[in-house]
Amino acid sequence: MNTSISGKSDLDWTAFAEALAPVETIAEPVLVKKRSRDFFWYSPILNTQLRRSFGDLVAVPKTPAEMAHCLAIAYAHDAPVTLRGGGTGNYGQAVPLNGGLIIETTSMNRILEIGEGYVTAEAGANIEEINNALHEKGWELAIFPSTQDIATIGGFIAGGSSGIGSVAQGMLRDPGNIISLKALSATETPEEHLFEGAAVNHIHHAWGLNGVITEVTLRTVPHRNWIGCMATFDSYEETYAAGYALACAPDIARKLVSTVDARICAYFPRLAEYLRPEKHLMVSLVPAEDMDAYRALMAQQGGVVDLAMSEAELKAAKLPHVFEFAYNHTTLQVLKADRSATYLQVGCPTPPDAKDIAALRPQLGDDVWQHHEFALLDGNIVTFDLPIIWYSTRERLTEIEATYEANGYPIYDAHICMVEGGGLKNADYKHLAWKKRMDPKGLLNSAKSREWENVREKSPEEIEAMAAS
Numbered sequence: 001m002n003t004s005i006s007g008k009s010d011l012d013w014t015a016f017a018e019a020l021a022p023v024e025t026i027a028e029p030v031l032v033k034k035r036s037r038d039f040f041w042y043s044p045i046l047n048t049q050l051r052r053s054f055g056d057l058v059a060v061p062k063t064p065a066e067m068a069h070c071l072a073i074a075y076a077h078d079a080p081v082t083l084r085g086g087g088t089g090n091y092g093q094a095v096p097l098n099g100g101l102i103i104e105t106t107s108m109n110r111i112l113e114i115g116e117g118y119v120t121a122e123a124g125a126n127i128e129e130i131n132n133a134l135h136e137k138g139w140e141l142a143i144f145p146s147t148q149d150i151a152t153i154g155g156f157i158a159g160g161s162s163g164i165g166s167v168a169q170g171m172l173r174d175p176g177n178i179i180s181l182k183a184l185s186a187t188e189t190p191e192e193h194l195f196e197g198a199a200v201n202h203i204h205h206a207w208g209l210n211g212v213i214t215e216v217t218l219r220t221v222p223h224r225n226w227i228g229c230m231a232t233f234d235s236y237e238e239t240y241a242a243g244y245a246l247a248c249a250p251d252i253a254r255k256l257v258s259t260v261d262a263r264i265c266a267y268f269p270r271l272a273e274y275l276r277p278e279k280h281l282m283v284s285l286v287p288a289e290d291m292d293a294y295r296a297l298m299a300q301q302g303g304v305v306d307l308a309m310s311e312a313e314l315k316a317a318k319l320p321h322v323f324e325f326a327y328n329h330t331t332l333q334v335l336k337a338d339r340s341a342t343y344l345q346v347g348c349p350t351p352p353d354a355k356d357i358a359a360l361r362p363q364l365g366d367d368v369w370q371h372h373e374f375a376l377l378d379g380n381i382v383t384f385d386l387p388i389i390w391y392s393t394r395e396r397l398t399e400i401e402a403t404y405e406a407n408g409y410p411i412y413d414a415h416i417c418m419v420e421g422g423g424l425k426n427a428d429y430k431h432l433a434w435k436k437r438m439d440p441k442g443l444l445n446s447a448k449s450r451e452w453e454n455v456r457e458k459s460p461e462e463i464e465a466m467a468a469s
């Protein structure tokens, strides 16, 4: 009997679920379909492509041994496998394009060890729970995504790149931020591999294509009493200049610097009673002891500090973390009110130049509302633009991208579900060589790599050599 929900598989999924025992499985079509989605609907283009792509069965292993059992069964049946953490990725990374088995990691979620400057956790551990456990011991994650309340630490390492903390600590891939990773191969008898030091980048940001992360050890930093700050300005140019000044300030240990166009702030109803209307906004996290220096800097830059609250004060006022108005949460706040919005991911020339941004704005048009994140990249402060786009047609989106690129702002495509399509731009042959080693049958999320089909018959060494050519 064909029990395929995806319509793409000839396997008997009832028998498959039995073979997975004692691992918990979910076969109810509505629930399998729900777990086949992530936040790809941010993109009208991906939404059309992916909304009818489903898996056939969900497995929910509770331990690495159960995870290994799932992988062995998938290998024996040649079943495609898609890993899923919290399902908060934006490019359909966790959508099973070829149907098959979805392995949800959220029950493999133990926090294993907290020590001086590090935390070790299972891949399915919730990021907010890790941060809460760290806070009790005086630590916090050096970098975490604004989705910490839903996302898993394994999903962040496999799918993410930067986040809250990146303005101080750089990108996830920078030395020392990911200390080590353990990953299982999708082979007849799955084996655990340890990646340490620079080797973590063989697995990091590979979208679950080249191994199943079971355990991560990440850098932590001393926990501070963070004050969520919102300052407003008359012009976006001033806001951006103030953002750069704060990001570079030697005496202010900021963990977040984001600037948001005034028109976007009109979609933040929960902040309406706090923010001056129709002003451009800077969102930041500043330690309590640096607040005098922060206030002085904002005044010097022409800003007004409209809101400055500790985590406890925000909670008492029933306000979310300030980072829920930063990173891709800014887009989410707008999408909550109007689904015709979408976004782009754009690199900006270094060093950040407020005059350059001011000159670009009129060229972009009224359907592009800018929002910048400040981050540390290769030792320099840089910015990324995550503008709201009022989507009309693919042609207009292409025109907006062309305007950015003609002005020297590279586009990292947010409307493509291929790992080679976004920030990576080119094939990562180190990732693909490890895919050949860890996943010789190409079961793990393979449809998300354009290049895999071209290299799958080569040896890992031959694939790796392509990195140099």
Ligand SMILES: Cc1cc2nc3c(=O)[nH]c(=O)nc-3n(C[C@H](O)[C@H](O)[C@H](O)COP(=O)(O)OP(=O)(O)OC[C@H]3O[C@@H](n4cnc5c(N)ncnc54)[C@H](O)[C@@H]3O)c2cc1C
Residues within 6 Å of the ligand: 038, 039, 082, 083, 084, 085, 086, 087, 088, 089, 090, 093, 094, 105, 123, 124, 144, 145, 146, 147, 150, 151, 152, 153, 154, 155, 156, 157, 158, 159, 160, 161, 162, 163, 164, 206, 207, 208, 209, 211, 212, 213, 214, 327, 328, 329, 332, 445
């Ligand atoms: C509102 C919003 C805000 C966001 N903000 C940020 C941000 O600040 N920074 C940032 O980097 N991203 C951000 N993102 C993107 C996303 O939230 C992060 O990448 C997030 O950490 C992903 O975690 P997850 O558990 O939801 O992963 P999922 O979406 O479940 O998975 C992500 C990818 O990792 C793979 N995967 C999951 N678990 C494993 C595993 N154990 N082993 C191997 N592969 C695995 C999946 O197959 C998929 O390809 C944001 C997204 C949204 C919707």
